[in-house]
Amino acid sequence: MIDIKYIKENPDEVIARLAKKGKDAREDIENILRLDGERRALIAETEAMKAEQNKTNKLIPQYKKEGKDVSELFVRMKEISNTTKENDAKLKAIDTEFKSWMLGLPNLPDEDLLAGGKENNQPLRYYGEARTFDFEPKNHVDLCTNLGLIDYERGTKLSGSGFWIYRGMGARLEWALLNYFIDTHIGDGYELVLVPHMLGYECGLTAGQFPKFQDEVYWLETAEDERRRFMLPTAETALVSLHRDEILTEADLPRKYISYTPCFRREAGSYRADERGMVRGHQFNKVEMVQYTLPEQSDAAFEELVGKAEALVRGLGFHFRTVKLAAEDCSASMARTYDIEINIPSMNGYKEVSSVSNARDYQARRGMMRVRRADGRIEYMHTLNGSGLATSRVLPALVEQNQNADGSINVPEVLQKYIGTDIIK
RNA sequence: GGAGAGAUAUCGAAGUGGUCAUAACGGGGCUGACUCGAAAUCAGUUUGCGCUCACGCGCACGGGGGUUCGAAUCCCCCUCUCUCCGCCA
Numbered sequence: 370m371i372d373i374k375y376i377k378e379n380p381d382e383v384i385a386r387l388a389k390k391g392k393d394a395r396e397d398i399e400n401i402l403r404l405d406g407e408r409r410a411l412i413a414e415t416e417a418m419k420a421e422q423n424k425t426n427k428l429i430p431q432y433k434k435e436g437k438d439v440s441e442l443f444v445r446m447k448e449i450s451n452t453t454k455e456n457d458a459k460l461k462a463i464d465t466e467f468k469s470w471m472l473g474l475p476n477l478p479d480e481d482l483l484a485g486g487k488e489n490n491q492p493l494r495y496y497g498e499a500r501t502f503d504f505e506p507k508n509h510v511d512l513c514t515n516l517g518l519i520d521y522e523r524g525t526k527l528s529g530s531g532f533w534i535y536r537g538m539g540a541r542l543e544w545a546l547l548n549y550f551i552d553t554h555i556g557d558g559y560e561l562v563l564v565p566h567m568l569g570y571e572c573g574l575t576a577g578q579f580p581k582f583q584d585e586v587y588w589l590e591t592a593e594d595e596r597r598r599f600m601l602p603t604a605e606t607a608l609v610s611l612h613r614d615e616i617l618t619e620a621d622l623p624r625k626y627i628s629y630t631p632c633f634r635r636e637a638g639s640y641r642a643d644e645r646g647m648v649r650g651h652q653f654n655k656v657e658m659v660q661y662t663l664p665e666q667s668d669a670a671f672e673e674l675v676g677k678a679e680a681l682v683r684g685l686g687f688h689f690r691t692v693k694l695a696a697e698d699c700s701a702s703m704a705r706t707y708d709i710e711i712n713i714p715s716m717n718g719y720k721e722v723s724s725v726s727n728a729r730d731y732q733a734r735r736g737m738m739r740v741r742r743a744d745g746r747i748e749y750m751h752t753l754n755g756s757g758l759a760t761s762r763v764l765p766a767l768v769e770q771n772q773n774a775d776g777s778i779n780v781p782e783v784l785q786k787y788i789g790t791d792i793i794k
Numbered sequence: 795g796g797a798g799a800g801a802u803a804u805c806g807a808a809g810u811g812g813u814c815a816u817a818a819c820g821g822g823g824c825u826g827a828c829u830c831g832a833a834a835u836c837a838g839u840u841u842g843c844g845c846u847c848a849c850g851c852g853c854a855c856g857g858g859g860g861u862u863c864g865a866a867u868c869c870c871c872c873u874c875u876c877u878c879c880g881c882c883a
Contacts, residue, residue, distance in 0.1 A: 413851095420851055
C-alpha cells in the first residue's frame with residue numbers, strides 16, 4: 370500500500386509515477402481522496418458522540434447511587450447509541466471501499482526507472498561471452514530426453530501438461546543446483562527457512578499478489594467452514610509474511626532469509642511455442658532470498674541481493690546480463706527490479722533466471738511489519754526479495770550450453786562435489 | 795475424529811454488566827539513587843491503532859456479529875492454543 374498521507378499531499382505526482390507503470394490511476398486517486406474525506410468527516414462526528422456517551426456512562430452509576438432519576442439520560446443515550454451504530458455501519462462500508470481502492474494501487478516505481486514495458490528495459494552489464502558451437506547444438510528437451518534426465522511424457526501422464534519428472538542424473542543435477550545455491554547462501558549468513566507450501570489468504574494479500582492476482586494461484590478445495598488455502602507461487606509469499614503484524618527492534622534488522630520450495634503457478638494463457646520443455650511449468654523449484662531491512666538499508670540490500678544472484682550464475686560459468694526493468698515490467702508490489710538473464714541457445718535469446726526486487730515499505734504497510742527505532746519511533750520496514758535461483762531456467766541453459774557434440778553434458782565444477790562426476794552421458 | 799479447558803500489555807496473571815483499560819498483583823526491560831563496580835534494595839518509567847495544526851478525543855481484552863443506555867464480563871459464529879481419548883506416517 371502507498372501511504373495515504375503521501376497520496377493526499379502529492380496526488381498528481383502519484384498519478385504521474387503510476388502512469389510510468391502503465392496504470393491510469395486518476396479514477397483510483399479521485400475515489401481514494403473522496404472516500405478519505407467522507408471517512409474523516411464521519412469519524413469526527415461519531416467520535417464526538419462517543420465521547421459524550423462515555424462521559425454520561427460514568428455519570429449513570431453515580432446518579433443511581435445518589436438516588437437521582439436517570440430516565441432522561443437514558444433517552445439521550447438511546448439517541449446517541451442509535452446514531453453511532455448507524456454511523457459505524459456507514460463507516461465500515463466506506464472503509465471497505467477505501468481499502469479496496471488502496472489495495473488495488475500498485476507500488477510507486479523508483480524515480481530513475483524508465484516508463485513503459487520490456488522494450489525499455491536497460492541492460493546494465495554483461496558477463497562473459499555467449500558460447501559458440503562448431504556442431505549443430507541440440508535443444509534441452511532433446512538433450513534431457515536422450516540422456517534420461519527428464520521424463521516429460523510421464524510427467525504429463527501423472528499431472529497433465531506443464532509437469533515433468535526429474536529422473537536419475539537429472540534429479541541429481543537438479544538437487545545439486547539447489548544444494549549449491551543453499552550452501553552459498555548459508556555461507557553468506559542467510560538463515561535457511563523451510564515453510565509450509567500451503568498458505569492462508571493473508572500471505573497473498575501482504576505480498577501484494579491478492580486481491581488482484583488470486584486467479585493465478587492454485588486454491589485448495591475446502592469445506593464451507595474451512596480456512597481457504599492456496600499452493601504458494603513463490604517462497605516470497607511465505608517469507609514476507611514471517612514478520613507480519615510484528616514490531617521488531619532496530620537491532621533485529623536486517624533479517625536475511627532463504628527458502629527452498631517448489632512453486633506452483635497456473636500460468637493460464639501464458640504458454641508460448643518458444644517456451645518448450647521446462648521453461649514454464651505449473652511447478653518448479655526455486656531458492657528464494659528475502660530481506661527485511663531498515664528503510665535506509667534497503668538500497669544497499671538490493672545491491673547485495675543482485676550481487677548474490679550474479680555470483681551464483683557466474684559460479685556456474687554462464688554468460689549473463691543484468692537488466693534494469695522499466696517501470697511497467699516490474700511487478701505491482703515492487704519499486705524496482707533487476708533481472709539476471711542467461712542465454713538459452715535454442716531460444717535465441719536471454720531468459721530470466723533471477724529477478725531481484727525492492728518493495729520498499731509497500732508490503733510492510735499491507736502486513737503491518739514495523740520496527741521500533743532506538744529513539745522509540747515506530748516505522749515500516751522495507752522488504753526485498755530475489756530468486757537465488759530458480760532451477761527451471763538454469764537447468765535447460767546448463768544442458769544446452771554445456772553440451773558436447775556426442776550429446777553428453779559437462780558438469781560445472783561447483784556442482785561436481787554434489788553429483789560425483791564431471792560429465793553426464 | 796470425540797470430549798473438555800482456554801486466548802487480557804513485553805511475560806505470567808486478576809477482573810464475570812457501570813464508580814479498576816489512567817488494565818490490580820507479580821516478573822522482565824529502561825532511567826535514577828545507593829556502590830569503586832555489580833548484586834540486593836529504594837524511587838520513577840514502560841501497549842498499539844485512528845482522528846486532530848494543536849489541546850485533546852476515539853478504538854482495541856484472539857477475530858466477527860448480537861443483547862444493553864452501558865460488555866473483558868451475557869448470547870451466537872469463526873480462528874488459534876492446551877489437555878485427555880481414538881486413529882495414524
